[in-house]
Amino acid sequence: MRDEQKGWKDIPIAGVCWKPATEYHTGDWRTFKPVRDQAKCTKCLLCPMICPDTAIKWNKATEDIEFDYNFCKGCGICAHECPVDAIKMVREGA
Amino acid sequence: MKAGQQETRAMNGDEAVAYAVKQSDVDVVAAYPITPQTIIVERFSEYVADGKVKTEFVCTESEHSALSACVAASATGARTFTASASAGLALMHEILYVTSGCRAPVVMAIANRALSAPINIHCDHSDSMAERDSSWVQIYVENSQEAYDSIIQAFRIAEHPDLLLPVMVCLDAFFLSHTLENVKVLPDEAVREFVGNRQLPLITNHNGEKVPFKLDPDNPITMGPLDLFDYYFEHKRQQEEAMQKAAQIITETHNAYSQLTGRRYGNGLVDSYRLEDAEIATVCVGSTAGTTKTVVDQLRAKGVKAGLLRLRNFRPLPVRDIKEALENISAIAVMDRSNSFGGYGGPIFHELRHVLYDTSSHPYVVDYIYGLGGRDMPQNIIKGIYKDLMEIVETKSVKEYVQFAGVR
Amino acid sequence: MVATISWKFTAREIAEKPELFTSGHRACAGCGPAIALRQIMKATRGPTIVTNATGCMEVVSTIYPYTAWKVPWIHTAFENAAANASGIEAALKAMKRKRRLKQEKVDVIAFAGDGGTFDIGIQALSGAAERGHDFLYVLYDNEAYMNTGIQRSGGTPHGASTTTSPGGTDIPGKTQMKKPIADIMVAHEIPYVATASIAYWQDLLIKARKGLEAEGPAFLHVFAPCPRGWRYDTSKTIELARLAVETCIFPLWEAIDSEYSLSPQSKIMTLKPERRKDVREYLKMQRRFGHLFKPKFEHVLTDIQKIIDKRWNKLLKKCSMT
Numbered sequence: 001m002r003d004e005q006k007g008w009k010d011i012p013i014a015g016v017c018w019k020p021a022t023e024y025h026t027g028d029w030r031t032f033k034p035v036r037d038q039a040k041c042t043k044c045l046l047c048p049m050i051c052p053d054t055a056i057k058w059n060k061a062t063e064d065i066e067f068d069y070n071f072c073k074g075c076g077i078c079a080h081e082c083p084v085d086a087i088k089m090v091r092e093g094a
Numbered sequence: 095m096k097a098g099q100q101e102t103r104a105m106n107g108d109e110a111v112a113y114a115v116k117q118s119d120v121d122v123v124a125a126y127p128i129t130p131q132t133i134i135v136e137r138f139s140e141y142v143a144d145g146k147v148k149t150e151f152v153c154t155e156s157e158h159s160a161l162s163a164c165v166a167a168s169a170t171g172a173r174t175f176t177a178s179a180s181a182g183l184a185l186m187h188e189i190l191y192v193t194s195g196c197r198a199p200v201v202m203a204i205a206n207r208a209l210s211a212p213i214n215i216h217c218d219h220s221d222s223m224a225e226r227d228s229s230w231v232q233i234y235v236e237n238s239q240e241a242y243d244s245i246i247q248a249f250r251i252a253e254h255p256d257l258l259l260p261v262m263v264c265l266d267a268f269f270l271s272h273t274l275e276n277v278k279v280l281p282d283e284a285v286r287e288f289v290g291n292r293q294l295p296l297i298t299n300h301n302g303e304k305v306p307f308k309l310d311p312d313n314p315i316t317m318g319p320l321d322l323f324d325y326y327f328e329h330k331r332q333q334e335e336a337m338q339k340a341a342q343i344i345t346e347t348h349n350a351y352s353q354l355t356g357r358r359y360g361n362g363l364v365d366s367y368r369l370e371d372a373e374i375a376t377v378c379v380g381s382t383a384g385t386t387k388t389v390v391d392q393l394r395a396k397g398v399k400a401g402l403l404r405l406r407n408f409r410p411l412p413v414r415d416i417k418e419a420l421e422n423i424s425a426i427a428v429m430d431r432s433n434s435f436g437g438y439g440g441p442i443f444h445e446l447r448h449v450l451y452d453t454s455s456h457p458y459v460v461d462y463i464y465g466l467g468g469r470d471m472p473q474n475i476i477k478g479i480y481k482d483l484m485e486i487v488e489t490k491s492v493k494e495y496v497q498f499a500g501v502r
Numbered sequence: 503m504v505a506t507i508s509w510k511f512t513a514r515e516i517a518e519k520p521e522l523f524t525s526g527h528r529a530c531a532g533c534g535p536a537i538a539l540r541q542i543m544k545a546t547r548g549p550t551i552v553t554n555a556t557g558c559m560e561v562v563s564t565i566y567p568y569t570a571w572k573v574p575w576i577h578t579a580f581e582n583a584a585a586n587a588s589g590i591e592a593a594l595k596a597m598k599r600k601r602r603l604k605q606e607k608v609d610v611i612a613f614a615g616d617g618g619t620f621d622i623g624i625q626a627l628s629g630a631a632e633r634g635h636d637f638l639y640v641l642y643d644n645e646a647y648m649n650t651g652i653q654r655s656g657g658t659p660h661g662a663s664t665t666t667s668p669g670g671t672d673i674p675g676k677t678q679m680k681k682p683i684a685d686i687m688v689a690h691e692i693p694y695v696a697t698a699s700i701a702y703w704q705d706l707l708i709k710a711r712k713g714l715e716a717e718g719p720a721f722l723h724v725f726a727p728c729p730r731g732w733r734y735d736t737s738k739t740i741e742l743a744r745l746a747v748e749t750c751i752f753p754l755w756e757a758i759d760s761e762y763s764l765s766p767q768s769k770i771m772t773l774k775p776e777r778r779k780d781v782r783e784y785l786k787m788q789r790r791f792g793h794l795f796k797p798k799f800e801h802v803l804t805d806i807q808k809i810i811d812k813r814w815n816k817l818l819k820k821c822s823m824t
Contacts, residue, residue: 008328008335012297013258014197014307015329017316017569020300021526024568029531045513049703050740052536054525058517071525075532075729076737089737121596124589150596152588155629162582162626163589166553169576171602172593192578300569309574309590311549311608318577319564 022071026053030074032089034067040086041065047078047087100278100355107238107270108133110277111177111203111263114245116141117285121172121292124152124163128182129215130271131205135177157182161189161200168198169317171308173249173292176200179267180207183221187228193260194229194333196317197307199252199292200260202230203245205271206380206431208467216468217267219380220432223408223441229333231261231340232409234379238275240359241265246285247347254343255295257336258307266381268468280355288354340410363412365404366419368394372401374483375420377446378429379405382464382471386429389476400480405442416449425458425486426450427479429499431465439463439496458486464499475499511707516544520572527570529562532736534726534743535642536562537700539613542640542724543573545710550609551575551590555583555618558649559642581622584630587612587637609714610637616657617647620681624656631690631719638713638720641683644728652731656681659751660809661802662790664731669793674802679809687721688757694720696756700727701743702767709756725752733789745784748777750814751806755821762820772823781807 012018048056048065055072058065079087105113112134115123125135135153142151150167154160157178164174178186183204193200204222208214222232231251235241241263248261265271280288294306297315305313321329341363348362359365367387369375376386383404393400403419405412420426428447430440437444439461447459462479465471479499486492522543529536539559554560554577563570564577578586590610597603614623619641627639646664647653654667659680663669667676688695694716698706706724713720727742729735734742746752747767754765764772771778782803785791794802818824 005324006328008331011325011328011332011567012299013329013332013336014297014317015195015319015321015325015566016297016307017300017319017564017567018298018302019567019569020524021563021568021570022524024526024528024565026526026528045517048517049513049541050537050700052529052531052533052540052739053527054521054523054540058514060518068525073531075739076735077532077537077739080737081740121600122589122592124592148596148599150592150599152592152633154585154588155625155632159582159585159588159626159629162578162585163592165578166576166586166589167593167596168589170551170590170593170597172596174589174593188579189582196576196578300567309551309576311551311574311605314572314574316564316569316571316575319566319569320561321566325566 025070026073027070030072031092032074032076033069033092034072034076034078034087035090036067037086037088040084042084044083046081046083050077050081052077100280102276102278104274105238105277106133106272106274107241107265108205108272109137110238110242111245111265112137112141113279114242115175116147117280117282118246118249118289119173119286120149120175122150122152122164122167122174123176124154124160124167124174125176126154126157126160126178126182128157128179130207130267131177131179131203133271134203157185158189161186161193164200165189165193165196165198168200169196169309171292171294171310173253174200175202177203179205180209180221183225184209187225190225190228190230195329197258198260199258201245201248201252202260202262204262204264205267206264207267214467215267217269218431218466218468222262222264223432226409226441229259229337230409231259231344231407232264233261233407234264234405235270236381236383236404238270239277239357241270242277242279243351243355243357246288247351249289250347251343253292255293256339257343259333259336259340264380269381284354288351337410341412344407359406361415363407364415364419365406367402367404369401369403369419371399373399373424373487374480375401375403375423376427376429376476376479377403377405377442379408379442380431382429382431385471385473386476389473389480393480398480398484408442411445411449413449416446417453420450420457421453421455423457425483427483428459428461429479430461430463433463433466443496458492460486460492461496462499463496469500471500511545511704516707519544522546522572523563524570524572526568527563528565529558530730532729532739534700534728534739535559535615535644537739538642538724538726541700541703541706542611542710545707545714546609547711547714548607548609549605550611552611552613553577553583553586553590555614555623556580557615557618559613559615561649580618582626583612583614583618583623584627584639587639588630588633588635591635591637612637612639614639614641616641616643616645616655620656620683628690631687631692634718636718638710638722640722640724642724642726644726644731646731648728648731657683661794661806663793664790674793674799684721684723688760691760692719692721693717693759694756697723697725697752697754699725699743699747699752699754701740701747702754705754705765705767731790734787738787742784742787745779748779749781749784749810750778751781751784751810753814753817755817762817764821764823772818781810
């Protein structure tokens with residue numbers, strides 16, 4: 001990060017942001033990872049609605065949901081709320 | 095446009111300000127009433143009520159909200175104006191820094207009034223002097239004509255793409271705010287043309303696109319983020335850079351306006367009076383300069399080489415102009431209409447003496463705190479100050495560097 | 503005053519709608535307010551400008567130089583979200599009048615937490631409501647000053663332990679009650695006021711949309727649990743939000759032109775009282791209430807139930823349900 005730091009002449013005025021947050025990955029905060037059982041999943045789309053981090057996305061092309069582990073912080077809300085128990089939280093690296 | 099096309103109207107300082115705002119094609123006025131600024135918002139409300147302006151007038155529940163609304167409106171691309179004084183300005187304190195930090199070119203009129211306690215509605219400069227570090231341009235006017243002229247100039251100064259900082263136009267409570275004077279006003283179209291449209295420079299947003307610097311759903315930008323030790327300092331450095339450019343923008347604007355109206359206030363930054371060959375001089379801001387000029391004329395008639403330097407701008411401080419105007423003066427008295435309690439004199443004294451420190455002539459510089467809470471500054475007190483200066487020159491010594499003038 | 507609802511939010515429609523509040527924000531894992539913001543931004547109907555009070559959501563979404571916002575967004579201070587919204591709305595109005603606005607209509611949303619709403623921001627909020635600016639004010643309520651480290655606010659409930667109302671040996675956490683902020687906003691006689699919960703996303707989206715469609719000020723009070731401040735496992739955020747409704751500690755209702763009506767999730771508690779859950783079930787899941795389960799402070803549990811019952815009965819009367 002340090003090498004990216006710019007001087008006052010090179011940044012927009014007034015503190016206007018110049019990077020999208022999507023370039024900042026929060027996935028490495030995670031200790032538990034949600035893993036979906038595709039056989040159980042009914043694609044009810046509850047989990048994308050209640051994910052605080054937009055880390056569960058609906059892929060229109062494949063008609064399926066996708067976990068974005070670049071951003072998933074591993075809170076476990078999706079697994080806890082899944083009405084058909086299709087998501088399990090698994091320890092990272094286990 | 096010729097000065098001849100101007101119309102003379104009897105107006106007090108507040109009315110002159112309101113009239114200038116009316117003519118400046120302002121989009122949003124958000125304000126809260128406080129004596130002695132009230133007439134500004136009252137008159138402006140009348141313009142709104144009578145359909146004379148297309149401005150959206152937001153009569154807020156506090157000064158804090160008034161300035162907050164102005165910052166947000168300005169960020170949305172609107173030309174904005176507010177007015178306040180004393181406690182109202184103090185309540186805005188937090189948002190004054192936000193305004194400049196957001197680079198919102200808000201224009202504000204301040205009817206300079208003493209700060210409580212005890213509560214006092216009359217003139218001194220303790221309110222705006224307390225905000226001198228807030229990164230606002232500060233213009234102090236001498237009379238209602240200058241109040242009118244300065245408000246019009248202020249929009250063009252604040253919105254200049256190289257500046258984008260808020261401007262405060264300060265007029266003395268009651269002495270100016272409530273006193274009727276003949277004020278020459280320009281035709282509406284002339285003012286409209288002079289202030290122009292709000293300019294929005296392009297800025298790089300989070301998508302790497304160059305977009306207009308405003309909150310626009312078609313070209314989103316994020317303003318006012320959390321800015322920590324890695325970039326906050328750089329943003330403050332940018333503000334100082336803008337302030338350093340302000341002097342030139344102010345003089346250019348002042349010159350352009352002078353061509354239109356035939357009126358000049360020195361070079362727009364400082365206004366010298368009979369200083370060319372002066373040996374002794376006073377320095378002040380605001381309406382006291384008027385009385386002082388009379389005293390200077392009387393002294394000159396008696397052969398005393400007296401002069402006056404009125405600072406029109408206190409922020410940015412016109413360092414070069416102060417040096418040029420005063421370096422050949424033997425003894426200088428600063429007249430401060432506010433005090434820095436426990437400091438060494440008032441705020442103007444601090445800065446003036448500091449500026450003159452590295453001149454080769456090393457003039458004597460003394461300070462007089464005067465006029466707190468609206469206490470009058472009559473000619474005889476000002477004469478006394480010049481008399482003290484003459485004594486300093488004669489004896490080559492200073493008895494007291496900081497004194498209080500007009501206190502019992 | 504509120505337009506007829508001719509649309510429905512289906513899960514599919516919402517899932518396919520672009521994210522205006524994106525990934526990469528740095529809210530804690532399991533953050534309730536982040537869910538609230540995501541969901542509300544899915545309810546927008548067109549060009550929108552957002553202003554945010556100082557607080558968790560402001561901080562986590564815009565750590566310079568990054569921004570999680572795809573809409574124009576401004577933060578200026580803590581106590582002035584409603585004043586900012588007033589200024590934005592006034593600017594839009596003036597520019598529209600002067601034919602300088604490209605868009606036909608731009609919606610304005612102000613987000614603020616409980617500190618920025620119940621406490622330091624109530625003056626600006628009340629002023630903006632009285633002046634009748636057309637904007638949606640969203641209170642995301644996590645019941646304390648979480649951004650500064652879990653200090654009590656006017657939104658903290660009775661008995662909760664915070665860092666400035668700690669559950670001690672003598673004092674059982676916050677001794678005062680939660681301020682009825684949404685009722686205070688109804689008393690302003692603004693066109694739309696509602697309470698909502700992140701546990702019921704469809705209800706929340708519909709209410710947010712109604713608030714945007716209302717002509718004039720709208721106030722949405724969203725219940726948004728905070729795992730860090732309430733001290734529960736991060737996976738339980740939605741469960742707690744649901745329990746708050748099921749125990750009637752946070753009922754869902756709306757007031758259109760000051761006419762109260764219970765939302766279905768709370769209405770069911772009157773139609774089928776057996777569905778109503780014991781508040782202890784809700785409280786015991788959170789360590790901020792842990793001290794109340796010691797014998798010395800058990801009476802506080804009774805007090806909490808009394809407060810809930812009193813407020814619930816009052817609400818039923820307002821909703822003409824008694």
